[in-house]
Structure formats: C-alpha cells, structure tokens
Amino acid sequence: MRVPPGVTPGDFADAIKQFEAAVGKDWVFTSDEDVDLYRDSYSPFWHEDEEPIPSAAVAPDGVEQVQAVVKIANAHKIPLWTISTGKNLGYGGSAPLLGGSVMLDLKRMDRIIEVNEKNHYALVEPGVSYFDLYRYIQEKGLKVWIDPADPGWGSPIGNAVDRGGGRTPMRDHFDAHCGMEIVLANGDIMRTGMGALPGSKTWQQYRYGFGPYVDGMFSQSNFGVVTKMGFWLFPEPEAYLTGTVTVAKHDDLIPMVATLAYLMNSGIVTGTTSVGSPLTFARQDPALAALYAKPGGPSTQELEQYAQGKNVGYWSIELPFYGPAKVVAAQWEHAKEKFSAIAGVKFQEGATRRFPMDPKDLQQFPTSVAVGIPNLSVFGVGGARSEGHVWFSPIIPMTGEAVIEAQQVFADAYREMGMAMGPLFFLGPTSNYPRCFLVLFGFPIEHDVEKNKKNRENFKHLIRVAAEHGWGEYRTHTAFMETVMDTYSFNNHALLRFHETVKDAVDPNGTLSPGKCGIWPKHLRKARA
Amino acid sequence: MKKLGLLLAATIVFIFAAQPVAAQEQRINSSWTVATVSGQGQPRGYVEYQKYCSVCHSEGVGKPGTMALQAKYKGAVPALLEKRTDLTAALVKTYVRNGITVMPFFRKTEISDAELDAIAAYLTRNNKQ
Numbered sequence: 001m002r003v004p005p006g007v008t009p010g011d012f013a014d015a016i017k018q019f020e021a022a023v024g025k026d027w028v029f030t031s032d033e034d035v036d037l038y039r040d041s042y043s044p045f046w047h048e049d050e051e052p053i054p055s056a057a058v059a060p061d062g063v064e065q066v067q068a069v070v071k072i073a074n075a076h077k078i079p080l081w082t083i084s085t086g087k088n089l090g091y092g093g094s095a096p097l098l099g100g101s102v103m104l105d106l107k108r109m110d111r112i113i114e115v116n117e118k119n120h121y122a123l124v125e126p127g128v129s130y131f132d133l134y135r136y137i138q139e140k141g142l143k144v145w146i147d148p149a150d151p152g153w154g155s156p157i158g159n160a161v162d163r164g165g166g167r168t169p170m171r172d173h174f175d176a177h178c179g180m181e182i183v184l185a186n187g188d189i190m191r192t193g194m195g196a197l198p199g200s201k202t203w204q205q206y207r208y209g210f211g212p213y214v215d216g217m218f219s220q221s222n223f224g225v226v227t228k229m230g231f232w233l234f235p236e237p238e239a240y241l242t243g244t245v246t247v248a249k250h251d252d253l254i255p256m257v258a259t260l261a262y263l264m265n266s267g268i269v270t271g272t273t274s275v276g277s278p279l280t281f282a283r284q285d286p287a288l289a290a291l292y293a294k295p296g297g298p299s300t301q302e303l304e305q306y307a308q309g310k311n312v313g314y315w316s317i318e319l320p321f322y323g324p325a326k327v328v329a330a331q332w333e334h335a336k337e338k339f340s341a342i343a344g345v346k347f348q349e350g351a352t353r354r355f356p357m358d359p360k361d362l363q364q365f366p367t368s369v370a371v372g373i374p375n376l377s378v379f380g381v382g383g384a385r386s387e388g389h390v391w392f393s394p395i396i397p398m399t400g401e402a403v404i405e406a407q408q409v410f411a412d413a414y415r416e417m418g419m420a421m422g423p424l425f426f427l428g429p430t431s432n433y434p435r436c437f438l439v440l441f442g443f444p445i446e447h448d449v450e451k452n453k454k455n456r457e458n459f460k461h462l463i464r465v466a467a468e469h470g471w472g473e474y475r476t477h478t479a480f481m482e483t484v485m486d487t488y489s490f491n492n493h494a495l496l497r498f499h500e501t502v503k504d505a506v507d508p509n510g511t512l513s514p515g516k517c518g519i520w521p522k523h524l525r526k527a528r529a
Numbered sequence: 530m531k532k533l534g535l536l537l538a539a540t541i542v543f544i545f546a547a548q549p550v551a552a553q554e555q556r557i558n559s560s561w562t563v564a565t566v567s568g569q570g571q572p573r574g575y576v577e578y579q580k581y582c583s584v585c586h587s588e589g590v591g592k593p594g595t596m597a598l599q600a601k602y603k604g605a606v607p608a609l610l611e612k613r614t615d616l617t618a619a620l621v622k623t624y625v626r627n628g629i630t631v632m633p634f635f636r637k638t639e640i641s642d643a644e645l646d647a648i649a650a651y652l653t654r655n656n657k658q
Contacts, residue, residue, distance in 0.1 A: 027638075034637060037626065041633030059638045089633060107638040110559050116551040131584075132557040135565060140552045152584075153561050362563075373563060376584050377591030379631050385600075386631045 001030055002055040004078050004100040006523075012055070015076040019058045019102075022068035027108070029057040038086070038103045040093035042388030042445045044452050044459075044479050052096050052478070054081065057103035063181065063189065063227045069104060070225065071187035074511045080104045081513050082225050084126035084158030087151060090391045090442075091162065092478035097515040098524075104225065113228065114204075117142045120233045121178060121204040126157040126226060130374040144233040145372035147171055152374025157229045161219045162475055165432030167272040167370045169322055170234045172433050174219050179203040181228035182218055185507035190224070204230035220475070221499070222513035223506050239325040240371050242350035243332045245339050246278070246313030250300045252342050253315050254400035259338045260317060261398045264431060268331050271320035271370065274430035275403060275437070278312035279303055285310075313346060320370060325352065381442065388445035390479070392462050394471040396429060396437050403429055406439060406471065413465045417458045438474060456480075463487060478515075485518025500525065559639075574651025577644045578611070585632070586610045597630060614656050618649035 003012045019028045029035055038054045045051035058080075060066045073080045081101040086094030096103065110127035115137055122144075124133060130148035133156060137144060147166035149159045160173040170176040179193045193209040194200040207213070218224050247256050253275070263269040279288065288306055291298035298306075307314045319335055321328035332349065339345050353361070353371060362368065368375055382389055396402045406429075414420070429437030441462070443455050460483050463473060467487035476484045488495055499519045503510075510521020520526070560566065560580035568576035585594030588609060599608035607613055625645055628634035640648075 037636040110557045113554045380593035
C-alpha cells in the first residue's frame with residue numbers, strides 16, 4: 001500500500017479503517033489498480049517518478065461523511081486532494097498535486113437540491129455534472145438554461161471553483177454562483193452569503209449576506225471543501241441569432257475589437273465570441289500553404305493580398321445574441337451599424353434558432369454548448385491520435401493592439417523554442433470573461449519522457465514570457481501552479497503571503513489540497529528566494 | 530381518513546405537476562447523456578452503454594470516439610463500437626480502465642465494475658462463438 005508523505009504505515013492503516021467506518025468499505029479505495037484510476041489521464045509526467053500518484057481514495061456520499069473524512073485526515077495529518085467529477089482534463093484531471101495525497105472524490109454527492117424556474121437558480125452538490133443538471137431540467141420541463149463548460153461531464157461546482165467559463169450570458173461560472181456550503185479543515189461546516197442566516201429565504205438570490213464576502217477565497221484555493229453551491233440560471237430565451245463580421249485588412253483588427261468591446265460592455269453582445277481568421281481555415285489551399293512554408297512565414301501584406309484575392313477577409317468574429325427574436329434582430333442591426341465604420345467590412349447572418357429546439361435540429365448542432373446543451377465534442381480538437389493536452393491560458397486586454405502584440409510575442413517565443421505555431425492562435429482570443437480576452441494554447445501530452453520534459457520547460461518559459469508582457473494565466477495545470485503563482489509577485493509576493501497567512505490559520509495541519517495554486521502549508525513551504 | 534389522505538396527496542402531486550416552478554431535491558442517476566436513457570426490453574449493457582459511452586461512440590456530428598476509430602481503421606472495421614463483432618470483454622475493460630489516446634480512464638465512482646461488465650457483455654453480444 002502506498003503511504004502519504006510524512007505519515008507512518010501504522011497511522012495510515014488506522015486512518016483507512018476510520019475512513020471505512022465513515023463512508024463504508026466499498027467507498028475506500030486502496031489497491032494500486034483502483035487508486036491508479038485517480039492518475040491524470042493527461043499527465044505531463046507519464047513514465048516519470050515525478051508523477052504525483054495518490055495513496056488512496058475516499059468517496060463520501062454526503063456532507064456529514066465529508067466532515068468525518070476531513071476530521072480523520074486532519075487528526076492523522078494526511079493530505080487530501082478534492083475532486084468533484086474529476087474531469088478537469090488539461091488542468092490536472094483527477095490527480096493530486098502532491099504525490100501520496102488521499103483523493104477526496106465527491107462524485108457520489110450527486111443531488112440536485114433545487115432548480116427554481118421562477119427566480120432562475122439551482123442548488124447542487126459537487127458530483128452533479130452539466131449533463132445531469134441539463135437532463136433534470138429537461139425532464140421537469142423547466143424553462144431555464146444551464147451554462148455548460150465545453151466538456152459536459154464536468155461539475156458546475158468543480159468548474160466554477162476553478163473559475164472555468166462557458167459561452168452563454170452566464171458564461172463566467174464563478175460570477176454566476178450565489179451561495180456556498182463549505183466544510184473547513186477542522187470538519188466545521190459553514191454557509192456563505194445569505195446561507196449564514198438560519199432559515200434564509202434568499203440564499204441563491206442575494207450573494208453577499210452580511211460582513212466580509214468570502215466566497216472568492218474558496219475558488220482556486222485549498223481553504224475548504226465546497227459541498228453545495230448555488231448558480232444563477234439563464235431564463236430560456238426566445239431566440240439565438242449569430243452574425244459574422246469580416247474585415248479585409250490586418251490593421252482593421254484594432255477598430256474591430258474596439259467595436260466588439262463597446263458592444264460587449266454595453267450589454268448588446270452577452271455571450272462568448274472569439275477573434276478568428278479565415279486564413280486559419282484556408283491552410284489546405286496549396287497557395288496559402290506555400291506562403292506559410294516560406295522561411296520566416298508570410299508577410300502581413302502577402303496575407304492581405306491572399307485574403308483579398310480569395311475574397312475571404314483577414315479577421316472575423318461571430319457575434320452571438322440571446323433574447324426575444326425582435327430584440328436579437330435589432331441588436332444585430334445595431335452591431336452592423338457600429339462595425340460599418342470599418343471600410344470594406346462584410347456581414348453574414350446565421351440562422352436564428354428558436355427555443356425549445358427541435359431534437360432533430362439538436363443532433364446537427366455540434367456547438368450546442370452555446371445554447372446551454374452539454375456535449376463532449378471538444379475532445380475531437382487534438383485529432384484522432386492525440387494523447388491529451390494541457391492548456392496554456394493567459395488573459396490579455398480586449399484590444400486589437402493587445403491581440404497583435406500577443407501574436408507577435410508568442411510567435412517569437414514559439415520560434416525561439418523550436419516549436420511550430422501558425423501565424424494565428426490555436427484557439428481564441430475568446431470572451432469567456434467580461435472585459436478581457438482569454439487566449440488558449442494546447443500543449444500536446446505524449447507518452448514520451450523527453451518530449452514531455454521539453455514541453456514542460458517550454459510551458460514554463462511561456463508563463464514567464466507572458467508575465468514579462470503583463471499577461472497572467474487565469475488557471476493552470478497542477479504541474480505549473482507554482483510557476484504561475486510566482487508571477488503574481490507584486491510587493492514581494494504580498495498576495496501569496498496573504499494566502500499563506502490564511503492557510504496557516506484555517507488549515508494549520510495542511511490537510512486540504514496542499515500546493516494548490518502554489519499555496520503550501522507551513523511544513524511543506526519552501527524558502528522563497 | 531386514509532382515502533382522504535391519498536386524495537390530498539394526489540391533488541398536491543397534480544398541482545406540482547401542473548406548475549413546474551421549483552423542482553426539489555433528487556438524486557441523479559448520473560450519466561453523460563442529454564436525455565434519459567430508456568432501456569425497456571433492452572439488456573442492461575445497452576442502457577449502460579448509452580449512459581456512459583454513446584456521447585463519444587455513436588452516430589452523428591461531434592462524436593470524437595467514432596471519429597477517432599474511423600481515422601484509425603479507415604473502415605476496415607466499423608467505427609461504431611456497437612457494430613463491432615471482434616471486441617473481447619477484456620479489451621473493452623482495458624480501454625475503459627486504462628484509456629486510449631485522448632480517451633481518459635474512468636474511476637469506479639463513475640463506472641462501476643458491474644456496469645463495466647454489462648457494457649463489455651453488450652459490446653461482445655454479436656461475436657461469433
């Protein structure tokens with residue numbers, strides 16, 4: 001049997017017995033065969049001793065059992081690592097950061113406690129997936145939408161506390177939450193916002209309650225285990241309309257993004273969109289492929305000429321609109337008016353979808369997450385031979401200047417590292433979050449030690465390059481959490497020092513998810529340079 | 530009195546059914562499907578397959594499992610797992626518990642051993658003996 005670091009085999013055996021008494025023998029996993037299922041399927045450490053492999057897994061079925069497990073772990077100084085549905089693939093999957101941790105698997109806690117159609121909210125447990133919540137709403141015939149992450153088997157709670165994003169007007173998942181229930185490291189249970197008021201009638205309707213608002217401290221953190229969470233839902237709209245805007249020249253990006261920012265910040269465009277380019281999709285054309293194959297790649301002028309010759313445009317943005325049919329049509333008209341200030345701009349209107357959607361249409365709608373319907377089609381993204389990926393995901397300003405600068409900076413960095421990158425981003429820049437762009441680069445995972453080592457070095461290099469230009473990651477794989485946190489270093493790491501002060505106060509034994517986002521308990525903390 | 534109680538209960542059920550405003554606590558029979566799987570008259574393996582596998586391994590757009598198998602075998606064997614006649618139970622279990630390319634492996638809190646046995650039996654049902 002594997003044993004957590006700093007714990008004697010005897011103490012661990014005693015703890016396992018107590019875990020079994022708390023949750024039932026069937027739900028404590030200790031054999032290598034069972035525990036290996038908690039490794040990260042997309043680990044960047046395959047076949048290396050560095051891979052953090054857990055020692056055991058415990059799967060409670062209710063908040064009282066979570067309290068019991070946390071108390072036992074705390075008493076034995078055993079590190080726990082919490083997962084919800086355990087599908088955070090690309091950001092660490094179901095594996096811990098610290099090898100030997102005991103997995104606290106909340107998948108069995110799959111109760112939907114309430115879905116309210118009148119005030120448009122849900123209250124759920126961590127083991128509920130987007131598929132589960134969607135199906136439940138459909139079965140009950142409720143006129144509300146969820147906002148799924150691209151992989152629908154994720155947990156609304158797990159994704160929100162990792163500050164994931166979606167595509168509908170409720171796309172900033174942490175921002176869309178209202179009220180939490182949290183088990184603390186000493187086993188105490190706490191409710192936030194109006195949930196702190198016994199018998200509260202507004203736990204999922206007013207976020208702040210009274211006194212300091214602490215919910216953010218339980219996102220991307222290791223200060224507690226979230227066991228319930230409320231979410232605001234989007235009332236099912238009458239219609240969804242998309243319109244594509246295409247501009248001809250490279251520098252048109254600057255007024256194009258300025259107009260997009262105006263429309264988004266005015267509440268006219270309220271869903272996720274991304275800056276793309278028809279030039280990305282035209283690479284199968286031999287003429288374009290030849291341009292890209294030139295030493296140093298094509299010049300901006302050559303790409304503009306190619307785009308003009310093929311009449312495809314240089315940049316494009318597909319705008320999503322949600323609401324009454326008359327309103328979305330008017331919003332699209334207004335958007336067109338605004339973009340018309342750019343010479344040569346072109347518009348193409350997509351089909352208007354009406355809700356509820358006919359199931360036959362649904363079958364042919366692979367990007368259904370944009371209308372609140374979960375799927376797993378995103379796993380086709382890396383191609384048939386992909387063995388997984390990790391995401392490098394910095395936040396940049398929502399300006400054309402920033403996109404052009406980031407494109408140049410990352411293209412140079414890729415070239416320096418000897419890695420292939422097209423002239424445009426892998427995915428994005430996207431507007432999953434208000435007022436900024438998220439840029440996503442997929443780093444392939446392979447079962448090749450040398451390649452993974454090189455990729456990890458490159459990933460860390462990109463984190464530092466981004467930080468030098470004022471761009472920070474919004475989220476990262478467990479393998480890079482320390483490196484990312486190290487870039488948030490204003491005033492001698494004042495923010496991390498604050499997190500550590502909190503950690504020492506609320507979890508002095510370091511029981512909960514040690515190392516998460518660079519926050520280590522005192523006994524595992526390295527001296528800072 | 531008992532009858533009156535039943536009548537009241539039926540009325541309450543009717544009122545809630547007619548006005549789906551707030552749905553209350555329910556345990557979810559977790560699956561990766563957008564619609565409840567109806568398995569009437571079907572073997573258990575069919576139901577488990579629809580719940581856990583069909584989201585990637587079925588027909589239609591956006592099915593990465595079917596797309597990957599089409600790319601791998603180029604039609605030499607069906608890209609749809611349900612049409613295969615050459616799978617063994619051991620192979621099915623190996624892929625589910627070890628993963629393959631971008632397909633991750635699955636924990637026992639997601640797919641239990643009993644569910645996996647049923648899926649393996651379903652996918653080998655058409656094999657020649």
